[in-house]
Amino acid sequence: MKKIILALFIAVLVPLQACAQEQWKEGEHYTIINDTATDKPVINEFFSYWCPHCFQFEPIVKDIKSKISDDVKFEKVHVNFMGFTSTETQDDASRALMVARALKKEDALSTAIFRYIHVQKSSVTSIKDLKNIFMVNGVDEADFDKLVGSFGVNSMLKKNNKMVEKYRQYLRGVPNFIVNGKFQATFTRDMNTKDMVDLIVWLSKQK
Template identity: 30%
Template sequence: MLKQLLAALLFAPVMAFASAASPVQYQQGVHYDVVAEKATEAPEVLEFFSFYCPHCKAFEPFAQALDKNLPEGISLIKNHVDFLRVAPPELQQSLAKAYVVAKNAGQGDRISNAIFDYLHNQRGSFTTEQDIRSLLVANDIPAMLVDSGMVNTAVMDEVAAMKKSQDHYSEAKILQGVPTLLVNGKYQVKFSGLSQENFQQDLNALVTYLLAKKD
């Protein structure tokens, strides 16, 4: 599974880093890049992704495990982008709404897995927002909840915030593809610098290190 992920993400081969007895010394330019002068006021971990992206599908299990490992009070903020050429931006924004509806119902990870599976394993496609609605309902999200959620002001505000964040980091030349993982708005994780043999452990440790980094 891990080798398939690394291949899907086009990671360059890297040597395993230090053992548990000798903790990794994380280095700028190797494990992470500094992409902004100032960090966000509050600690945050931000992932930009797309359900249409096969690399994002491969990374999803690791992202979900990372979210469960974050310090108390910090959650992985997932931003679904709308700039992939495989679908109209409006349809990609509908997928973002569907994710938010599912997340707010406590089903974000499960529905993310279902959407990734539908698009990449089943080779399905979406033409309209109604198609997306049908998939959520088929995966046990109540139709009434989907219908009300997709037009809910709070949901639409959250999707608008995703778009604003996407535009901000795109204009800053930080967001140039997906998946992209940013910590405190200042540090971008370099997946190619992480251990192949202990990718999840190394990812968790690096993000924890960057969350606490002060300089």
């Protein structure tokens, strides 16, 4: 009986896998930008706090995070080449993201920055504005001051900026997803939000 059940399971699983492979096509839904994948699965979302599309994409990001395997790392990478504000201010926002990461409050504080810019329609012009956002959202001023110039935050910021430079030639806009260091997702006009989530989850399983 167990053998029969296993055979039935495989019979169902194989067509589903084939269906997924037929649904997502290289050159249409994703591009291979590297010969080899990263050792461990990782999804990098390149984004800007000033980008309205990135703000609108946040619920999709949340859905992606809920559906990827436990061994897949999801990491935001903040870019500084958008034309919405100065490079220096965008660098400050990248630093603020690293502080939020160090505080282990990245999701909540990222949402707060997005809402400050896109919902409250307020301007971020310096690290002081970002510090105020953090304080309003429960971060102690002393904790922020301690972390903002710390070795750990500087190291994470350096890594963030290296990632931007590494993939800069592929980043014609944001949000942009590089998966496993090998695949760049392409969202076509006919895709709905479920399709977008399914594509990223599927890519995270590819080598």
